[in-house]
Amino acid sequence: MAERLDLTVDLGRGLRLRSPVLVASGTFGYGFDAPQVDRIALGAIVTKGTTLRPREGNAPNRIAETPSGMLNAIGLQNPGVDHVARVYAPVWASWNVPVIVNVAGDAIDEYVAVAERLDSVPGIAGLELNISCPNVANGLQFGVDPDQAAKLTSAVRAVTRLTLIVKLTPNVTDVVAIARAVEDAGADAVSAINTYVGMAIDVRRRRPVLSRESGGLSGPAIKPLALHAVWQVAQAVRIPVIGIGGIMTPGDALEFLLAGAVAVQLGTVNYIRPQAAHEVHEGIAVYLQEHGLRNLRELPIRSASVLTHA
Amino acid sequence: MSVAIAPAVVVERSVPMAGAVELVVYHPPSAAAVNPGQFFQLAVGAPRTILRRPYSAAWSDAASGRVGFIFNVVGAGSAWLSQRDEGSELDLLGPLGRGFELDGDRPAVCIAGGLGIAVFLGVVQALVARGRKVTMLQGARMSAQLLPADRLPGADVRTATDDGSRGHHGSVVDLISSHFPPTFTGERQGGGIDLFACGPTPMLQSMIGLAQRHAVPLSSIQVALETPMGCGVGTCLGCAAPRREGGYLLTCQDGPCVRADRIDWDRMEDQFHG
Numbered sequence: 058m059a060e061r062l063d064l065t066v067d068l069g070r071g072l073r074l075r076s077p078v079l080v081a082s083g084t085f086g087y088g089f090d091a092p093q094v095d096r097i098a099l100g101a102i103v104t105k106g107t108t109l110r111p112r113e114g115n116a117p118n119r120i121a122e123t124p125s126g127m128l129n130a131i132g133l134q135n136p137g138v139d140h141v142a143r144v145y146a147p148v149w150a151s152w153n154v155p156v157i158v159n160v161a162g163d164a165i166d167e168y169v170a171v172a173e174r175l176d177s178v179p180g181i182a183g184l185e186l187n188i189s190c191p192n193v194a195n196g197l198q199f200g201v202d203p204d205q206a207a208k209l210t211s212a213v214r215a216v217t218r219l220t221l222i223v224k225l226t227p228n229v230t231d232v233v234a235i236a237r238a239v240e241d242a243g244a245d246a247v248s249a250i251n252t253y254v255g256m257a258i259d260v261r262r263r264r265p266v267l268s269r270e271s272g273g274l275s276g277p278a279i280k281p282l283a284l285h286a287v288w289q290v291a292q293a294v295r296i297p298v299i300g301i302g303g304i305m306t307p308g309d310a311l312e313f314l315l316a317g318a319v320a321v322q323l324g325t326v327n328y329i330r331p332q333a334a335h336e337v338h339e340g341i342a343v344y345l346q347e348h349g350l351r352n353l354r355e356l357p358i359r360s361a362s363v364l365t366h367a
Numbered sequence: 368m369s370v371a372i373a374p375a376v377v378v379e380r381s382v383p384m385a386g387a388v389e390l391v392v393y394h395p396p397s398a399a400a401v402n403p404g405q406f407f408q409l410a411v412g413a414p415r416t417i418l419r420r421p422y423s424a425a426w427s428d429a430a431s432g433r434v435g436f437i438f439n440v441v442g443a444g445s446a447w448l449s450q451r452d453e454g455s456e457l458d459l460l461g462p463l464g465r466g467f468e469l470d471g472d473r474p475a476v477c478i479a480g481g482l483g484i485a486v487f488l489g490v491v492q493a494l495v496a497r498g499r500k501v502t503m504l505q506g507a508r509m510s511a512q513l514l515p516a517d518r519l520p521g522a523d524v525r526t527a528t529d530d531g532s533r534g535h536h537g538s539v540v541d542l543i544s545s546h547f548p549p550t551f552t553g554e555r556q557g558g559g560i561d562l563f564a565c566g567p568t569p570m571l572q573s574m575i576g577l578a579q580r581h582a583v584p585l586s587s588i589q590v591a592l593e594t595p596m597g598c599g600v601g602t603c604l605g606c607a608a609p610r611r612e613g614g615y616l617l618t619c620q621d622g623p624c625v626r627a628d629r630i631d632w633d634r635m636e637d638q639f640h641g
Contacts, residue, residue, distance in 0.1 A: 083602075083603070083604075084598075084602060084603065085602055086601060086602040090600050090601035090602050090620070113613065113614040113615060114604060114607060114614075114615060115607075116607075116609075116634070116636075117594060117595075117606075117607045117608070117609075117615075117636060118595055118636075119595075119604065119605045119606075119607055120595055120596075120597050120603065120605035120606075121595070122416065122417065122418050124415040125415050125417060126417065127417065127418060127597065131603070131604045131605065134604050134607075134615070276417050277417065325417065327598070327602065328418060328419070328597050328598035328599075328602070328603055329410065329417060329419055331460070331600075
């Protein structure tokens with residue numbers, strides 16, 4: 058008899074996932090819309106970026122396909138934290154999958170207020186701090202400066218008992234410095250990375266395709282870049298790293314796990330193949346079996362001593 | 368929401384009018400489930416593309432298990448689709464969104480600009496099946512780009528062309544006026560017709576302006592919106608259309624077919640046709 062595979066992941070502070078495959082913020086709404094997805098198969102759902110007050114989002118045009126990728130500048134359209142806590146969370150409490158709320162804001166006070174509002178709400182398994190939204194005014198201010206990132210992380214840490222994940226932006230000179238800063242400030246885990254700032258121009262109309270001119274690039278186009286960021290961060294911090302960036306297939310996900318991520322988030326692929334998370338989970342399981350591995354902790358190809366997710 | 372993810376098989380490919388391609392697929396669950404005005408997300412395999420392409424079902428026939436799509440080639444995705452041979456598989460996600468509300472007994476007037484005609488094969492059929500009087504106003508740049516009237520059985524088809532090569536020489540919107548009630552009586556307001564529209568945003572805006580000048584309630588007008596789309600199911604929030612009371616609705620979830628009074632037409636931009 059083959060030994061039972063262990064695909065569980067510990068993200069810290071009691072948040073244990075049954076699968077290393079999560080769905081990324083902004084690609085799965087609040088978990089209610091995606092068709093034909095067996096939610097139970099997911100490691101966790103990370104929600105759309107949620108702010109203190111409702112936001113209408115940016116004017117169209119908000120998205121553009123680019124070579125092997127897409128740009129988005131949605132602008133954090135969301136119903137606000139109160140709606141999330143009152144209407145969505147009670148439903149999540151009955152689900153068999155953890156829901157992690159992605160938290161966004163313009164000021165430390167705003168992040169803190171959102172975190173406080175969500176702290177004791179049943180149905181919410183963790184918070185992911187979006188310190189890296191490229192599509193709103195000042196969206197990147199916390200993500201590009203280690204001191205600001207640390208200040209924000211510790212301010213939120215002080216008001217929540219939930220597992221706190223900080224989502225890093227790649228639009229920096231040194232992503233490792235930011236990762237270390239938020240680790241020291243009390244983050245339980247980091248997710249890496251958010252979208253790369255990019256743009257597309259409509260040649261015929263001679264103007265940017267997106268109404269905000271620039272947007273966040275996602276999809277297979279950024280995968281090698283994201284993988285390198287994860288490789289660097291995973292060696293620099295002791296907290297778990299969740300890999301994100303253009304993952305479409307089990308092979309893509311395995312690259313991130315081999316690079317040192319303890320889990321992955323699927324993003325853009327959810328728009329194309331809603332069943333992708335399930336396929337990636339199955340593919341990882343098959344790979345472990347084929348290689349005689351019993352759990353994900355045996356995967357990383359760098360020294361296991363830098364990883365403490367056991 | 369009834370949603371199918373399954374391969375459909377291309378059973379026919381043709382050119383219904385100049386510049387357009389019609390793909391007929393065999394996919395009984397979709398043919399049985401789709402309502403006129405709903406759309407599917409079609410996966411495309413063109414190099415470097417990743418997103419699915421949203422297309423309204425042009426028509427469907429539950430008995431034969433077939434769904435038709437009519438589109439023009441505008442980029443790599445539609446070019447790839449236009450080259451699917453009979454027998455090749457297509458990956459459909461859908462039917463998605465809200466179709467037209469077709470019940471009622473007032474005369475129905477459908478108005479289409481350019482490829483907007485694609486959605487009306489099924490709409491006209493469904494309206495006629497309900498015993499409604501149907502007028503189809505179709506506009507195109509030139510005669511060759513008009514869908515032949517025999518594809519719209521049961522409808523009184525009137526045409527307009529930009530170059531005057533067939534029908535009215537000018538905008539298809541000019542053809543509506545005679546269907547609107549006079550502005551001065553007030554009595555027939557809202558009691559006249561139901562209008563169904565699909566076409567480029569400037570055409571729709573001109574139609575809305577005309578309707579307002581004739582005091583036609585915008586709630587009697589249904590529009591099939593076209594915007595760029597990412598996921599098609601409400602998660603990416605990419606297909607925003609300006610809502611009358613501020614903010615945005617989503618073409619994929621709140622539409623694509625909406626009552627015209629839900630849209631802020633002044634903020635509506637043409638994101639495709641320019």
